[in-house]
Amino acid sequence: MPEGLRFIHETLMRMADGIGGHEHRYGDDPSQSLIVYPAARPNGPVLLFLHGGGWTNGYKEEMAFLAPPFNAAGVTLVSAGYRLAPRHVFPSNFNDVADAVAMAWRLAEVHGHNRDALFVGGHSAGGHLASLLATRDDWQAPRGLPGNVIRGCLPISGSYDFTPGAGSSVRPRFLGPPGLFNEVAASPIFQLSDRAAPFLIAHGSDDLPHLKVQSEKFALVARAKGVPVEALEVDGVNHATILLTAADPDKPWLAAAVAWMRTRLDGH
Template sequence: MKWLITLGLLAIAVGGFAYWFFSQPGPQQLDMVNNIIPGDRDAKLLVNGQVYDEELGLGLNIWAPTRVSDQPLPVVVFIYGGGWRAGSKDQYAFAGRALAHRGYLTVLADYRLYPKVKFPEFLEDSAKAVAWVHDNIADHGGDPDRIFLSGQSAGAYNVTMLALDPQWLGRMGKTTDLIKGVAALAGPYDFYPFSSETTKNSFGSFHKPELTQPVNFVRADAPPLWLSTGIDDTEVKPRNSRILRDKMLEVGGDAEYVEYPDMDHIEIMMAISKPFRNKGPVLDDMIAFFESRP
């Protein structure tokens, strides 16, 4: 009888954990699974919850290699996706670990989301985060002259707009020259007219929709772009990255396009985590792009 009671209690505990686990946001689930897989040990959470906007209470986390360096480290500011309506810097810790393990001081920054804000407020927040990093990252061992941006989906949109449209960093007293390259995963860059509920919510009320589209800001002197996508992505179709690459090259800009077979919108982000790196060399290709820049 006792063993039946024990099995019953165990089943309740397992069921309760499973219910709790699957109630978490997808990126949080991925981070938890990532943490139990060996690897990426040369990474630590250096700064947790640093506020970069006192008025709005927006914060960022900084991941760093555990090994000590006598030289300032290159920096990646990573902006997460989530349709401009979901996400958190803490949920994407697996990205911070992955990049820190490869030698990059990695900043994960929060920004305001729908329905609290719409375009352009989330861009203004991302610009503030990048400006804070440029001003303060040297205090944490980073090199302000080697700052890269990266993001996935909505985050890829944010960082690409910061690189292409000078006004956002300009409002912070900065120029896009501080960005040495942008590694963008599965981003939307040419999505007007707005057809999805997500884009209608976040962009539909803006009075000049043409100003929301990254493809309208291509220029020869923009930071280099690495635009990647999964061939099977039906949420943000690969044409977004191809069109932006083509338009950048037409004006003499620096852009490359990488597509991954058998990979969809979510899987390209999953491929950065330890459990799913066999899906494709996304992380390796990102690092190669960063290292190819002076």
Template structure:
């Protein structure tokens, strides 16, 4: 997909790679049309809290997104993603953005355990969230897309908190996700994902059986951080197994630009927000696209 960019937009996008970039972007998103409930605790410990973005006038059973940010499984903060919460709230979604434990405090599968606990908390606390008392949508970027995919494809993590995938998740969208990234070359990643013999179980692609909720996998052709082949391979595996997977690829879009395009000032970079919204609306809560028993 081709797009034209104005120089100020490019400058703003590249600013996201700096420490102050998220603050700059968040300062430019609209502050009306939603309200934020901060630091809701879904578990013990300082990183097991979430922020909730509630659209103004949200119905008691509004559709709900849980968004997992990236950061290489070793960094990140929900405070940096106001622009994501606002973007989805503007489309009518109650949006939860949890923090989760990261390296070196956490190694696989601790961040998956936190993510599952956050999903379970959102589903169990509809009185606070105004969310629908049913399954939620998952969205993730980069390492967060890996987390979202693992919750979607492997029932282990939601089962540990008393949930089942097909009861908890309607559909999932992954942006620039690492789904098939062995062998590991980084010493940090080797430490995060454990012994070589156990690493295949850390890969979303190895948990595909064709029964999981529908997935939308989005990439940019200019992404050199997480190669687009991760999404292509996962989508092919899902479809070949009888499941539902759609792909979107945006010409010339890089790793940071992809998530940045969710922000109001940068919507023209790529239609990620529109594509996610359309995909989710084609798979409404109460639909029957998920064929698994787990």
């Protein structure tokens, strides 16, 4: 694990210490699992959140720190893992998170949450995968899910375009061998249609420059296709600290996320 990611991992794990949930496996690989953190009254929104880590690192347990503030706001949190590169390349990670959505939907029978109130989100690589879930419409039916199973998407500092010229200095290893097909298929901006789920897109004011540009471009294209999009720039945070402050009630993302999900469920 690179030193920067190690620092974030260790910080997140300290923040997650003592927060327990209910673990379920959706595949044979150790990464193919999720943890449900139910709200006391599980009839509110359900947020399936995906960790970051450059598609090569990260653990679902890192996201436990989000559970207490979301649970207090009546939101059930589901933190899902997925197989990592370079051992597993695209579309393995996408298929995994689609399977995780299917399990979270079916676990409503176990934990009592509202399966019709399911949102997806994530940070960095997780924000990318969540956005791909919300823009593609070819994965729901094979898993026995309704086409509108995703009520909305909340990516934080996500990537939306992997084609040449999109600003990344290196080609992410999860894309596998060079080839434009995977670069387009893995890019949420090229999967957009008027059937995509609504978005609340967030990035930091000091975020990676190419991700800020991609966020703004994705929002423009989505709106042009009739997809409801709200954008939030969090002042004074960068690509890492926007996640570390995501549970902070004094920062705008937490309150905005809860209010936006409730608004989507109210039909406005």
